[in-house]
Amino acid sequence: MHFQFRTGCLYLLLICSFLAACGSAPATSNPSTPQPVKLTIFAASSLTESFKELQQQYTASHHEVTFTNQFAGSQVLAQQLTNGARADILASADQATMKKVSDAGLSEQPQVFAKNKLVVIVPASNPAHIQKLKDLARPGLKIVVAAPSVPVGKYGLQVLDNLGKAPDYGSAYESAVKANFVSQEDNVKSVVNKVQLNEADAGFVYLTDVTPDLTSKVKLIDLPDQLNVIAEYPIAVLKSATSTSQARNFVDYLLSTQGQAILKKYHFIPVH
Known part of the structure; x- marks a missing residue:
């Protein structure tokens, strides 16, 4: 009787331990699954059509990325940024406007990506x-x-x-x-x-x-x-970027052979 009691207790203890372990096990995600990223782009009005196609092509191989665009005159975008607006990337239609943002310490080093x-x-x-x-x-x-x-x-x-x-x-x-x-x-x-x-x-x-x-x-x-x-068009990753690495990747894509080909399709002058 004493033996059966001990055996029963041991069995019950094992069941409780198993259930506790199952209940406390943290949910694990697949480490190979990229986390969703939303990039906010401030871009000159003249980039509207080309950027929409560039983003469509980019997301075809970067499924985790979505874009939010604000197209306007470059001077309006720069004013918004210096007034505290947040974005990941600025693409301007001139060097002078970009310089205002850069001089204010709001961006990384700009690069000319189109003319x-x-x-x-x-x-x-x-x-x-x-x-x-x-x-x-x-x-x-x-x-x-x-x-x-x-x-x-x-x-x-x-x-x-x-x-x-x-x-x-x-x-x-x-x-x-x-x-x-x-x-x-x-x-x-x-x-x-x-x-x-x-x-x-x-x-x-x-x-x-x-x-x-x-x-x-x-x-x-x-x-x-x-x-x-x-006209020279500079682009820069902004210091307010929520995903600096993805923002840099998109800039690199614009400067790639594929990105430049799409810009040329829209009659921009490629930079290389």
Whole structure:
């Protein structure tokens, strides 16, 4: 009887120990399964279409990553960041705007990942009958540009300055074109929209803004290469990044052969 009692107690003790061990065992996750990462991207408006495809291609091989985008004029994004907004990456349409963020100690070292150039667009119906650059100086035209604080607006003024110094155009031409400015927008997409909606006779935009869906809505007038401005686009991982390693990986992807090929598809000038 004493033996049976001891045996029963021992058996009960083993069962309790087993149940306790099962109950206290921590849930383990597969160490090979990457943890979800959300990257917030602040990017110039002119990068809208290309960045969406770049991110789609990136997530095809990085399933754990999702993106949140904020596209706006570079100067707006920089102001938001210096006012305390948090993001993982900033991609600007000019060096000067990026320098403000970098000088404020908010980013890692920027790198140029793409280049761009300007063109003039007119509505597809072209009611003002603009056929060449010299036509922009005709009195009474409605020309829409971006504000000088916006990179594309600043580049546009540089182009006009170059034209004003060129023998074929001159300072009178530059003044006449500026006299036709009727609106100064806070980002390049607003310029594009006003032209395609026939709210303006012409506008200065990036070549990359003439996307395939716009080819039936606007016509393009090239600027002479020797008088044009090449815009450099820098990108930087921000100090506020929640996943610095993944942010750096995405920047590396933009600079890779595949990333550069996608940017070239959208008419950006590759950096290598």
